[in-house]
Amino acid sequence: MAKEELIEMQGRVEEVLPDSRFRVTLDNGHSLVCYAGGKMKKHRIRVLAGDKVSLEMSPYDLNKGRLTFRHLEQRSGGGSSAMRRPAR
Numbered sequence: 277m278a279k280e281e282l283i284e285m286q287g288r289v290e291e292v293l294p295d296s297r298f299r300v301t302l303d304n305g306h307s308l309v310c311y312a313g314g315k316m317k318k319h320r321i322r323v324l325a326g327d328k329v330s331l332e333m334s335p336y337d338l339n340k341g342r343l344t345f346r347h348l349e350q351r352s353g354g355g356s357s358a359m360r361r362p363a364r
Contacts, residue, residue, distance in 0.1 A: 282332040285341075289327045298323060298343065300331060308333070310341040321346055 291299040293309070296317070300310050310331050312323065323329065323346055330345040 281335065283335055283338075284344075285331055285333060287329055287331060289323055289325050289329060292323070292325055298329075300329065300341065300343075306338070308339050308341050310343050313342045313344045316343055316346070 285302050287300040287302040289298050290301050290307070293299060296312055298310050298312075299307065301307050310329075312321070313332075316323070323343065328347040328349065329343050330347070331341040331343050333341040
């Protein structure tokens with residue numbers, strides 16, 4: 277199957293399953309099981325429940341997908357000084 281025939285979607289990881297699989301709910305409400313794509317596995321990108329992800333699905337099976345990207349959430353900048361180790 278050619279790459280240009282894949283369906284790209286956005287979703288949120290609901291549950292981390294065994295064997296490097298994830299239960300993802302798409303923005304339209306559809307739920308499916310996904311696995312981490314090759315580059316995500318190669319670079320050991322950790323995916324946790326609650327992460328926003330991009331995924332690819334085959335038009336032939338809409339219940340399975342492949343995670344291709346994990347989007348970073350914006351973090352508040354106020355807690356950086358509290359994370360420093362106190363001077364000794």
